Amino acid sequence: MNSIDLFLMGIRNLWRRKARTFLTVLGVIIGTTAIIVMVSLGLGMERAFMEQMEQMGSLTNVTVYKNWEGGSDTELNQKAIESFKNIENVEAVLAQKNSYMKISTGKYIASLGINGVDLDALEAFGFQTTEGRLLEETDKNGLLFGAQAMNEFYNPRKKQNRWEQEVEIDLLEQKRMVITTDQMYGEPVQDMSGDMKRPKPHDTKVVGILAESQDIRGWGIYMDINDMQKILETDAKVTGQKFDKNLVYDDVTIKVNNVDNVAAVSETLKVQGYQTWSMTDMLEEMRNTARTIQLVLAGIGAVSLFVAAIGITNTMVMSIYERTREIGVMKVLGSRLVDIKRLFLFEAALIGGIGGLIGLGLSFGVSKLINQLGAGALGMEGGSGLSYIPVWLAAAGIGFSMLIGLISGYYPAKRAMNLSALDAIRTE
Amino acid sequence: MSLIEVKDIKKVYRLGSEKVHALRGVSFNIEAGEVCVILGKSGSGKSTLLNMMAGLEKPTKGSVKIKGEAVTKMSEKRLAIFRQKNVGFIFQSYNLMGALTALENVAMPLTFRGIGSKRRNAAAKKMLENVGLGDRVKHKPNQMSGGQQQRVGIARALVGKAEVVFADEPTGNLDSKTSAEVMKLMVDICKHNNQALVIVTHDGSVGQYADKIVSILDGEVQNIVVKGEKKHEQA
Numbered sequence: 001m002n003s004i005d006l007f008l009m010g011i012r013n014l015w016r017r018k019a020r021t022f023l024t025v026l027g028v029i030i031g032t033t034a035i036i037v038m039v040s041l042g043l044g045m046e047r048a049f050m051e052q053m054e055q056m057g058s059l060t061n062v063t064v065y066k067n068w069e070g071g072s073d074t075e076l077n078q079k080a081i082e083s084f085k086n087i088e089n090v091e092a093v094l095a096q097k098n099s100y101m102k103i104s105t106g107k108y109i110a111s112l113g114i115n116g117v118d119l120d121a122l123e124a125f126g127f128q129t130t131e132g133r134l135l136e137e138t139d140k141n142g143l144l145f146g147a148q149a150m151n152e153f154y155n156p157r158k159k160q161n162r163w164e165q166e167v168e169i170d171l172l173e174q175k176r177m178v179i180t181t182d183q184m185y186g187e188p189v190q191d192m193s194g195d196m197k198r199p200k201p202h203d204t205k206v207v208g209i210l211a212e213s214q215d216i217r218g219w220g221i222y223m224d225i226n227d228m229q230k231i232l233e234t235d236a237k238v239t240g241q242k243f244d245k246n247l248v249y250d251d252v253t254i255k256v257n258n259v260d261n262v263a264a265v266s267e268t269l270k271v272q273g274y275q276t277w278s279m280t281d282m283l284e285e286m287r288n289t290a291r292t293i294q295l296v297l298a299g300i301g302a303v304s305l306f307v308a309a310i311g312i313t314n315t316m317v318m319s320i321y322e323r324t325r326e327i328g329v330m331k332v333l334g335s336r337l338v339d340i341k342r343l344f345l346f347e348a349a350l351i352g353g354i355g356g357l358i359g360l361g362l363s364f365g366v367s368k369l370i371n372q373l374g375a376g377a378l379g380m381e382g383g384s385g386l387s388y389i390p391v392w393l394a395a396a397g398i399g400f401s402m403l404i405g406l407i408s409g410y411y412p413a414k415r416a417m418n419l420s421a422l423d424a425i426r427t428e
Numbered sequence: 429m430s431l432i433e434v435k436d437i438k439k440v441y442r443l444g445s446e447k448v449h450a451l452r453g454v455s456f457n458i459e460a461g462e463v464c465v466i467l468g469k470s471g472s473g474k475s476t477l478l479n480m481m482a483g484l485e486k487p488t489k490g491s492v493k494i495k496g497e498a499v500t501k502m503s504e505k506r507l508a509i510f511r512q513k514n515v516g517f518i519f520q521s522y523n524l525m526g527a528l529t530a531l532e533n534v535a536m537p538l539t540f541r542g543i544g545s546k547r548r549n550a551a552a553k554k555m556l557e558n559v560g561l562g563d564r565v566k567h568k569p570n571q572m573s574g575g576q577q578q579r580v581g582i583a584r585a586l587v588g589k590a591e592v593v594f595a596d597e598p599t600g601n602l603d604s605k606t607s608a609e610v611m612k613l614m615v616d617i618c619k620h621n622n623q624a625l626v627i628v629t630h631d632g633s634v635g636q637y638a639d640k641i642v643s644i645l646d647g648e649v650q651n652i653v654v655k656g657e658k659k660h661e662q663a
């Protein structure tokens with residue numbers, strides 16, 4: 001029996017029992033839709049994770065810490081920084097030393113953490129200004145201000161709490177601005193207890209305002225590490241505090257040329273005894289979480305598809321009962337055994353396939369609806385949506401439903417094939 | 429070598445602890461193009477015998493050879509192919525496919541052989557004309573009388589030009605006038621195409637169409653009458 005005749009016969013058989021075929025197909029539609037939509041939610045979630053991560057900061061950055069548990073020498077000094085730069089695939093290293101200082105301009109003061117950095121690294125790490133420019137070697141005590149950092153200024157003479165003061169100053173246009181390690185500087189109430197010598201403030205200037213970002217650098221204030229060291233040294237001399245000439249950084253971030261190399265660089269650093277953290281570590285964790293959730297969601301969908309599969313088997317077995325005589329007659333009239341098997345398998349697969357196809361269409365509709373409703377409810381305007389159906393999922397959805405059809409049809413088909421022709425035609 | 433050789437067929441059914449000897453050692457031959465009527469009253473074992481010959485059931489003992497091949501020893505798979513090539517079958521209750529037209533019903537055995545729709549429809553149409561149903565091609569079985577349905581059944585059995593055609597009580601559901609028409613039609617076409625026709629019946633009047641009459645009683649051959657020869661009494 002050739003395939004076209006077989007197909008036509010199968011389609012006719014299904015058509016003959018429209019109502020039951022429709023109900024069985026409906027089961028598959030629901031099952032397929034459930035599984036596709038569920039997986040699409042998982043995928044949408046994973047994609048949302050990724051986008052969020054990309055917004056949060058560069059995936060190619062690795063943060064390095066000194067090993068607090070001791071062991072090998074992991075001091076983040078100049079020598080270490082140079083060695084980091086020589087690791088394969090490392091593009092740039094941003095080393096920072098943090099120091100708490102007071103900045104004053106006009107009647108305003110602010111207590112701020114200043115990051116001393118190597119100016120060469122700024123550009124490589126994507127520092128950009130919205131006003132002014134980046135720091136240059138020639139800027140003596142120049143400062144880069146994070147967009148949000150200027151909110152820290154307040155007028156100490158006002159009764160109003162410093163946090164409640166709304167201060168608007170154009171940092172780039174200030175006539176005279178000073179910076180000092182003296183935390184008492186500019187405060188109206190002076191602590192008279194000790195007669196500790198107080199250092200003189202140093203002239204400073206803001207050369208640029210950094211572009212706003214979700215990154216920590218929005219609140220950061222940056223300064224040439226050499227200038228910072230000089231200020232610290234000078235002030236330490238006045239107060240008589242100890243100053244370690246040997247520069248040790250608090251914070252080191254390494255930029256790797258490619259996301260795929262991040263793990264290798266992290267590994268190299270770990271072997272050398274450092275502790276590291278990168279967004280990619282988190283990404284991996286998030287991905288694993290997403291996978292687990294996807295599996296759970298797919299499992300829920302799979303249950304309904306499983307029910308649909310039972311529906312197909314049931315329909316086909318019923319069909320065999322009804323068609324017992326017909327099958328027997330076919331056998332007596334010379335149909336090959338495989339033809340009977342193929343016929344039943346085809347009918348089952350067709351139920352699966354049609355259900356899958358309609359289910360896929362429905363899934364796209366449901367997915368769109370979810371995204372629209374979700375965007376409204378969560379205020380994710382323009383976001384990429386909660387549900388996401390990539391091409392492979394669509395293809396897998398149809399393929400899977402057909403496979404389910406075939407599997408569900410296998411037992412009935414086998415049964416039809418093994419039916420005794422004699423018993424079948426005797427059934428009067 | 430005869431076309432069909434039935435040799436010492438025995439069939440025992442078990443009904444609980446009871447044994448039913450449906451056939452107790454039946455032997456006879458059928459020649460090519462011969463019309464053979466297996467005659468006997470109800471319960472004598474005719475259908476059982478026919479089923480063995482068509483390979484639908486295995487005997488307890490003995491063998492049936494068609495064209496030298498032992499159908500009693502064939503696997504289901506081989507039997508299907510063998511039947512497709514060599515055997516046509518006419519049922520008492522017609523057994524037409526209710527969803528299919530007369531033409532499609534008749535073309536069905538050719539479909540199983542993998543013959544394309546054009547050729548098989550042409551052959552089926554011709555066969556329907558031969559049985560006098562040229563104007564009922566598009567009719568469904570439930571739109572036809574019993575006699576017409578059986579003629580469709582005959583066309584279906586003969587369309588493949590099988591060398592052997594089996595018919596189990598083909599006129600059992602028809603009135604005597606229609607029976608006579610149907611019998612004549614069947615015999616005429618088989619004679620014309622040199623097909624052997626094996627008819628099982630309890631109706632003695634069918635004997636008039638036969639070249640050979642095998643009378644069966646209680647699972648044993650009572651006698652075999654060949655037209656033009658005298659009676660062969662069996663012991």
Ligand SMILES: Nc1ncnc2c1ncn2[C@@H]1O[C@H](COP(=O)(O)OP(=O)(O)O)[C@@H](O)[C@H]1O
Nearest residue numbers: 441443448450469470471472473474475476477
């Ligand atoms: N499947 C079966 N199981 C048990 N007994 C059977 C079976 N088929 C036929 N018989 C018995 O075998 C005998 C012959 O039956 P059958 O060949 O149908 O007779 P006929 O066709 O001549 O009327 C009967 O007694 C019948 O009851």
Ligand SMILES: [Mg+2]
Nearest residue numbers: 474475476597
């Ligand atoms: Mg009978």
